[in-house]
Amino acid sequence: MALSREQVAMRVAQELQDGYYVNLGIGIPTLVANYVPAGIEVMLQSENGLLGMGPYPTEDEIDADMINAGKETVTAIKGAAIFSSAESFAMIRGGHVDLTVLGAFEVDQNGNIASWMIPGKLVKGMGGAMDLVAGAQNIVVTMTHADKYGNSKLLTDCTLPLTGVGCVKKIVTDLAVLEVRNGAFHLLERAPGISVEEIQQKTAGKLVIEGDIPEMVFN
Amino acid sequence: MAGFNKVVHSYEDAMAGLQDGMTVIAGGFGLCGIPEGLIAQIKKMKTKDLTVVSNNCGVDGFGLGILLEDRQIKKMVASYVGENALFEKQLLSGELEVELTPQGTLAEKMRAGGAGIPAFFTATGYGTPVAEGKETREIDGRHYVLEPAITGDFAIVRAWKADRYGNLVFRHTSMNFNPMAATAGKITVAEVEEIVEPGELEPSQIHTPGIYVQRVIKGNFEKRIERRMVRQG
Numbered sequence: 001m002a003l004s005r006e007q008v009a010m011r012v013a014q015e016l017q018d019g020y021y022v023n024l025g026i027g028i029p030t031l032v033a034n035y036v037p038a039g040i041e042v043m044l045q046s047e048n049g050l051l052g053m054g055p056y057p058t059e060d061e062i063d064a065d066m067i068n069a070g071k072e073t074v075t076a077i078k079g080a081a082i083f084s085s086a087e088s089f090a091m092i093r094g095g096h097v098d099l100t101v102l103g104a105f106e107v108d109q110n111g112n113i114a115s116w117m118i119p120g121k122l123v124k125g126m127g128g129a130m131d132l133v134a135g136a137q138n139i140v141v142t143m144t145h146a147d148k149y150g151n152s153k154l155l156t157d158c159t160l161p162l163t164g165v166g167c168v169k170k171i172v173t174d175l176a177v178l179e180v181r182n183g184a185f186h187l188l189e190r191a192p193g194i195s196v197e198e199i200q201q202k203t204a205g206k207l208v209i210e211g212d213i214p215e216m217v218f219n
Numbered sequence: 220m221a222g223f224n225k226v227v228h229s230y231e232d233a234m235a236g237l238q239d240g241m242t243v244i245a246g247g248f249g250l251c252g253i254p255e256g257l258i259a260q261i262k263k264m265k266t267k268d269l270t271v272v273s274n275n276c277g278v279d280g281f282g283l284g285i286l287l288e289d290r291q292i293k294k295m296v297a298s299y300v301g302e303n304a305l306f307e308k309q310l311l312s313g314e315l316e317v318e319l320t321p322q323g324t325l326a327e328k329m330r331a332g333g334a335g336i337p338a339f340f341t342a343t344g345y346g347t348p349v350a351e352g353k354e355t356r357e358i359d360g361r362h363y364v365l366e367p368a369i370t371g372d373f374a375i376v377r378a379w380k381a382d383r384y385g386n387l388v389f390r391h392t393s394m395n396f397n398p399m400a401a402t403a404g405k406i407t408v409a410e411v412e413e414i415v416e417p418g419e420l421e422p423s424q425i426h427t428p429g430i431y432v433q434r435v436i437k438g439n440f441e442k443r444i445e446r447r448m449v450r451q452g
Contacts, residue, residue, distance in 0.1 A: 047322065048248045048395050058452030064251065064442035065391040071249035072446040082391060084398040084426075085248070085274070086330040089323025093343065117348070122311070123319065124301030130349065131323030134342040165346035165362075 002174040003191045003216075008142050010035045011189075011216055012101055012172050015140055016042050023047060023092065023132055025102030026070050028142045032101055045097055047128040049088045052080025069128065089128070093135040100136035102129060104143050104168075106158045109205035111168040111180045113141060114160035126163060133164030145173035145202050152204035154178070154185055175199050177216065184208045189216045225385040225435045226414060230260035233408050233436045237266050237373055240293075244329060244371035245273035245283060246400040249302070249445045252393030253282050254410040256438040257375040262286055272296040272329070272369055274322060274396055276306050281443055290314060296369070298322035302445070321349060324366050326399055331368035333402025333431065338367045374404025377440070378427070381411040382418075385432030386425045394426065401427045410438040 003011065009031035016022065016032075018040040024030050033053075036042055044053040046068040053068055054075035061075055068074040076082065091097055104115040113133055116126040133139055146152050154171065171178045176199045177189040184206040187199060192215045200207055227233050234257060237243070243261070247253035258277075261269075262285050271292050277284030286292050287305045294316040300306050309315035320328070321343045331339055340363035344350050354365040376397040379390035387409055389397055401407050409432050 046392075048251070049392050056448040056450040059449055060452070062444070062447065062449065063391065064444050065393040067249065067251045067392055067445070069248075070446065071251070072448040073444060074448070076391075082394060084394050085322065085326035085396045086399045089326050093323055093327075093341065112346070122307055125297060125299035125319045126321055126349070127299040128322035130321035130347060131343045134345070135323075162347045 001191065001193050006031060007218065008172055008174060010218055011177065012140055012142060013037060015099065015170070016040060020098040021045055021051070021096065023097050023100045023136065025100070025129070027103050029101040029103060030070070045088070045091065046074070047085075047088050047092065047132070049083050049085055050074070050076060050080060051083070051091070052077045054080070089131050092128070092131050095135055095137055097136050099138045099140065100132045101140045101142060102132060104141045104153070104163070106153050106155055106160055107141055107143070107168050107171055107180070108155045108158045109180065109184050111166045112158045113163045113168050114158040115163045117161045119161070129163050133167045139168050140170045140172060141168050142172050145175040145199070150202070152202050154203045154205050156205045175202065186210070187213050189214055191216055223429075224383045225429070225432060226383050227434050227436050230256055230436065233257060233410070233434050234260045234264060234373070236406060237261065237264060239266055240268045241266070241372035242270040242272065244369065244374040244400045244403050245271060246376040246395065246397030247282070248274050248392070248395035250278065250282050250443050252377045252389070252395050252397055253277070254375045254377040254408070254438070255282070255440050256436070257408055257410050258283060258285060261291065262289070265289060265291065267291050268293040270294040270296065272371060274298050274325060276300050276303055278302045278445065279305050287315070294318065296320055296325070298325050319349070326396060328366060328369040329396065329399035329403045332370040333399060336368055338365050340365055369403060371404045372406065374400045374407040376401045376407065376409050378409050378411045380413045380415050380420060381409055381432075381435045382415050382420055382429070383435070384417060385409065385429030385435055386420050387411070387427035387432060388420055388424065389426050398427050401431045406433045407431055408434045408436065410436050412438070412440065
């Protein structure tokens with residue numbers, strides 16, 4: 001069965017390593033914070049200027065001057081640092097953030113990503129996404145494998161205006177985990193009960209399948 | 220205002236000299252850390268054809284959004300403008316021009332503007348619509364886009380504490396774009412929660428040195444929250 005949003009987040013959380021600085025985008029990526037594996041410590045970076053983002057505040061802790069990049073009220077953990085937007089994006093652009101997780105409309109086999117603009121629809125802006133994809137050491141994209149009409153979002157070439165070029169390393173969809181390298185999607189894992197054939201059928205770009213593809217394991 | 224007393228006592232004095240067609244850089248991220256009273260003063264002055272540079276354009280009825288009500292903004296330079304029905308309407312009708320700029324590039328454009336750097340190369344936006352018409356260069360095998368700096372006739376910022384020298388300290392994440400905006404205005408006006416005596420701010424803990432700030436005014440802030448999220452504690 002296709003993964004739920006929570007299960008996608010759980011699988012992405014397995015990519016976290018002890019000591020990582022991580023930026024989580026809005027939506028499913030935000031949920032990853034709920035599934036940090038036991039025994040490892042990660043620092044969450046919020047691009048409005050917070051390193052060491054904590055959980056939402058209690059009613060008593062709410063402070064209008066303390067928000068995350070999604071403009072939600074938030075807290076800072078002990079050991080957090082707060083700084084300007086220029087400093088924040090120096091960290092991002094300078095490659096100091098170990099992992100960025102973000103959503104996308106489309107990804108292609110060369111690691112290009114389109115996530116911010118659909119021609120003909122109102123464009124709200126890219127926010128920090130272009131800086132994040134250009135700067136992070138490692139980028140994981142979360143999205144559904146196909147749209148609601150069954151059209152693949154893993155393409156030969158992105159059709160929508162790009163957010164960044166050649167930057168996506170890994171994709172976790174509701175059906176599969178894939179790596180992007182050498183101009184192809186490499187299938188690494190299947191969602192439990194999902195066949196290789198279904199993934200193949202829903203992947204429009206070049207898909208490399210080597211050996212037996214294991215099912216994802218959730219603890 | 221003699222010597223190093225940058226404190227003004229009215230919003231009229233704070234925004235004196237603002238004229239039609241000027242560029243105003245505003246600090247803030249969403250509704251966090253915005254100079255509420257200075258924005259209200261611009262509305263009151265009915266200044267028109269403004270170019271406003273800020274990460275966002277407020278919401279309907281609050282923050283920079285109120286400057287849309289009388290069509291005071293001609294052009295908006297921002298990274299994200301999705302929170303505002305009036306903005307959408309004016310954009311679609313062609314009354315409002317928008318230049319969408321990646322958030323980090325926007326911050327760096329302000330920083331560069333204030334630091335005397337006319338333009339800089341960044342990988343952000345290469346190969347995307349943002350790079351169209353801009354000079355690009357390959358450096359050590361990677362592609363970069365040349366992005367020009369931004370300066371403003373005015374910069375308006377919100378700080379927590381200031382002294383009469385214009386030294387500023389920001390509170391929590393209301394810092395955001397404010398320090399860079401402060402450096403990039405010909406006239407920088409800081410609206411602050413508290414004005415303290417010189418010496419009360421620890422010199423090594425000052426976020427924005429007073430040299431960047433021309434005017435300081437004590438404000439009263441509503442501090443509206445855009446997305447109130449709570450956990451059960």
